[in-house]
Amino acid sequence: MRGDEIRARFLSFFKKRNHLIQPSAPLSLDDPALLFTIAGMVPFKPFFLGQKKPPAARLVSCQLCLRTNDLDRVGKTPHHHTLFEMLGNFSLGDYFKEEACQWGWEFVTEELGLEGKRIWITIFQDDDETDLIWRKIGIPSSKILRKGEADNFWSSAEVGPCGPDTEIFFDRGEDFGCRRKDCQPGCDCSRWVELWNLVFMQFSRDEEGKLSSLPSKNIDTGMGLERTASVLQGVEDDYETDLFRPILEWLMKLITEAPEDKLGTRAICDHLRALTFLLGEGIFPSNVGRGYVVRRILRRACRFGRRLGLQEPFLYQGVPVVTKLMEHSYPHLAKAKEDVARIIRAEEENFLTTLSRGMRILEGIIYELKRKKKELIPPSEVFKLYDTYGFPLDLTEEIAGEEGIRIDRNLTEELLTKQRERGRKEFRGQRIGMREMETASFPSLKEKVARSEFVGHESLTAKTRLLAILKIGVLADQLTKQEDGALVLASTPFYPEGGGQVADQGRISTSRGVAQVLDVQRVEDGIIVHQVRMLKGILRQGEEALAQVNEERRRAIARAHTATHLLQAALREILGKTVKQSGSLVDEDRLRFDFTHFSSLSESEKSRVASLLNEKIRKDLPVRVKEMGLAQARARGAIALFEEKYEGTVRVVKVGKFSMEVCAGTHLSRSGEIGLL
Template identity: 40%
Template sequence: MKKMGLNDIRELFLSFYQSKDHYRQQSFPLIPEKDKSLLLINSGMAPLKPYFAGLETPPAKRMTTCQKCIRTGDIENVGFTSRHGTFFEMLGSFSFGDYFKKESLTWGWEFITEVLKMPTDKLWATVYEDDDDAYAIWRDTIGMPEDRIVRLGKDDNFWEIGTGPCGPCSEIYYDRGEKYGCDNPDCKPGCECDRYVEFWNHVFTQFNRDEEGNYSDLAHPNIDTGMGIERLACIMQDVESIFDIDTIKYILDGVVGVSGVKYESGAASTDVSIRIITDHLRSMTFMIGDSILPGNEGREYVLRRLIRRAARHGRMLGIEGPFLSALCDRVIDVSGKAYPELETRREMIKKVVAVEEEKFASTIDQGMKIINGYTDEMKTLGQNVLEGDKAFKLHDTYGFPIDLTREILEESGYTVDLEGFKRAMAQQKKRSQVEQEMEGAGWEEAAAGLSLEGETKFTGYTVMMQEATVKAILQDKEMLDSVQEGAVCRMVLDKTSFYAESGGQIYDTGIISNDDFTAEVMEVTKAQSVFVHKIKVIKGTVNKGDSVLCMPDVPSRNMISANHTATHLLHKALKDVLGDHIKQAGSSVTKDGLRFDFNHFQAMTKDEINKVEAIVNDKISRFIEVTTKVMPAEEAFKEGATALFGEKYGDTVRVVSIGNYSKEFCGGTHVSNIGQIGLFKILSESGVASGVRRIEAITGQGLLKKFNESEIVINQAAEALRSSRDNIVDKAISVSDEVKSLKKEINELKKAEMSKSLDNIIGNAKEINGIRLIMKQFDDYNINDLRDLSDQIKVNSKNTAMIFAAVADGKVTFLVSLTDDVVEKGFHAGKMIKEIAAAAGGGGGGKADMAQAGAKDPNKISAAFAKAEELL
């Protein structure tokens, strides 16, 4: 049997099934597109569920794939065994109601014996105990000896998950030889020993199981085969561990090279760490390649856990500084041809890993000290379970995923109170939720828990002036029949053209009136499907049941709509410039501007900001039509509409499209043509949370307002500099240079003055216990001046301690400087300054020969000097 590389095996498999008229599908992303039950794709057939279920039409009735997969359920075993890995590739061949058992098994046999040239006497097959058809195909069509065909029960050779499509399966095994076997003379597939390795499963989906456990025949049986390429590569390369396969060993050798630790392929702790890092490098590279970024929930948490777990094991190997980012190159080098997205996003992948590793490096030492403190405390108290709130502190403050904390503690024989951790986590979420609700509620009735039945019909997408009927009036937590002039209350209508604050868009303001009354609309909120208008009655009286006219402020609405449409353009432009990993993480749209939060791993460069701004303005200049359409959610997903991850959507959704450029789920108001936005300007880009960036921008009249404000500033600056507007920059540079020159001259004069008085300063020293103590206060000098002075004194002085105080802007800076012979006597400037500064209400520290500190009270400098004398 010829040894084959993993990349060669993949290509041979896919090409073989192409020759059998199978459509060759590129691997689906690791993020499930429509399956909310999965965090990550974990099998070859997972992305194909809609085809098997008949919900979607596949591109062909025959398909073959090599699917990238992530499984973290048994992550604790990774590195400790030869076969466990969080990332793996699954080769598969599929039939959607086309061919069935005979073709699947005979083609499979053809591939492994004629293409891979596996020796036939090493191959075994298992079938479901009642599947005579599969048994006959193996025996009569393929020619497998009956003593190498094993019938197994439902637990081994029948595939089903609850109700729905299911069926028997047939597995192919490779005999590794007697040395891997057991003492059982009847040893064969199904035995618990390591002799027989299952490497290919052919699932025959031919039944449907109902809720009562009955099985009925499917009208169109399917084929689903799956073969882990890593396990197959172990067989083809005659190695025992997936870490000895050519592509994975290349990555492992990189880890060994960086660590300088020899790899023995054994159970030593260093070997385990090397394997863990190797495996996790594959997972993190592929996950980031599919636009997953580190975070605290869901798949983002999985990625963060893997990166930080690998980084910790690097520390355990003695690797100093960041190292994972550079090793990602090795993963991309061996897999980039098969998965071109890795090559395309190489720099992004490395940057994300580097940023996350750097974040963890800044806290891991402190976190480990705390964990060690906890274990010492538990040891003293005779405990072996870490309290949940302490584990939560490690997670919340120091970025230690709970699984990593648990793993570290288990290495020392301790466990974690996971239920207590979950309670602490839930309490924090509840606190945050309450705070958000309190911030966003804005009306007393939410707290009072008043029940508002029915719904308000919103007509504001197409109508601005809307006649409506007053359904309810609320004031001071009570329902009223009427209110009069001067009252501030809440009003519920059967219909409204006022937009209620939601989806990041601010509420409309305006007027509600009739012949007898006029009210200013101050705020509009929404409780379920009821719109609640906060109003101030300007004149007259309004009664429950009255007819009124809703008149939103049209200019305000138009500016809000322009800003909202601009967020959609901005979202798409960010994807164009930064990559498909960009996801909206929040937004705020008002008439004055827009704020857009998004997931990204680093600050944007000036060039990136300029590119995004240019793209948005280019689109605006093309006057593209904006259309809205209400459609089934499933149809919207098929059309590629962008939805906010984690948001719940009903059966039907509203989709806002900007030509062919942008398509998003959105309930907000928008312009009808993006030319109405006018212009778009980014004001700032900043970080607001770990992995979350924020852009603030303005459009249209917002730019005019900003321009006018800038005009005022420029005019005031020109007047202050006594310059014309056109010459303001040159004048500012000239003044700045002059200021620098004057500062330099002043500093030189200060130094000259200090040098002149140097003898006088030394002459006024006190001698205490054989040490000369120099103490002096300086006004309008900085700490650097004091350092220079102490260095000059040290040149020709011995046995000297200097205590200087610089006073500037009402604040004090102390400097303690000791000559080397004073330090040798046991004095320590860093320790001394803590007590000296404390006497003046300050604190600080430093090295043995020099230290500095700040203090708040200049009136207590004499007390600080007295403390210095006391210390000597």
């Protein structure tokens, strides 16, 4: 029996028994406790908790679920998946144990046609009621096993609704078993397949652990579609059912050599299916939350691909295969498939670059450790691999583990936490989104754009051309109303964040559309990327565009920046040349001074600094900019504060004879424009 047919029969079986069919809810539900829908009952939680009125007292669904808590195991066994479909029937204060068991039996034996004598049952040790029901149905006592709380008692939390459950097992036969004496349903050998779990929500547990009966009792059941299909199709491995077969066949055609085991091919099939659904639902790779899960799954699949000799991006080619296989049950996949493939490809390209660089370094570390007969990679090395080279922690652990080498996760994570705290302090507005975008777009962007010219010192507007458009991190042809994206221009007046000065904001428009510029970053030598939100119309790649910097804001920033230079000079004059600015951030509404000596200034020193500063402003000194080599600038006494790469010529900004600094930022033309501080 095909997977599709099992799904259809399940729904219609319960529909005939007055259940209302519910479509599969999204994988990402608005549930603060869960990143993903992990079971069929999750979308119905508000009904079970009495927070919402259900559309009917009897519901049935085939729900897509995603679990990643044991991602490492996916591929190692025939039955582990990230994404799977769960068939379930639900009673909300309506029928209870008797009907649930009776219908379970009927469906398994009559609809699916499984032999009754192959069915085994487990129940909770104290649940005599359910024992009696199964015996009345005709199951011999010898095939009803009583188990403890760990196996057959369900609860979602310490406190709240809970209850016993009962499981329906299928016996493949002794030949599939481990032949151990204690081999019985629940043994992890291939003999026993847990088909269906029926949960009886009949109690509520209070803080002291005491159970009381719920006024209205509920039923929640879950049957894994993939493993049920494996039983009905007479295969031991879910990945050999028709639910996976076309994906596996597609993959085997790509691989030239026969793989040693099924680990990699199973994992790739599973992950590709999960990715197609996740991205198809609009959950894209990123470094946080759900997006990070997507990224992890994709990277794991990529890595198995490499092991199978697939050195180039390949996953994206499988998206149409998955779509074709699943689209008549999940029609939304068809609409999304091109975007999904495009994003997967960009992410693969990016990861392969990261991977090959990180692998070389890690292999070097492992080689050295082995030579020294050591077994632990120093946490600082693991951290560096992650932080500097973007090499995933779990990958380091996995690869090192294969060589018998450990990492110290706790110590490494401490380093990571510290790093994140630093990062939070540096966080500014849209910047995080920008960083994520960069990593996804690098390779393809570099091919398209050699460099973009910054003309913002001379002018606040520029007539230019739209060289590239990025949408969710990948190249796109256009941006339309309300969309967010990023633009690269042939030349731009927008100052990209750097040298302690924030980015400009403003607008980029064409004859047909207008976008608001939120942030500007220099992502690669010479490439300036504008993060934008569409205000109206449409922008297309290749069009003539007008770039306009918000003048008022730029001017406020310039006031702050020129003032910072004056302050720096004043501090040096009063406190001596050892003053070093440890970082200042210039933005439009404040000057944030962060001088190494600043906190130790006495009141009298502070007032001397302030009056010197005001004197220089009152004198209305001219601000002049000259370009020269860095060595020459230093020789003339210019201060170079930011330890950034200064290549070729640098800009030296002079305010009268009072201040001289190497600086790429934007300034006023006279000190008097600052206004008194």
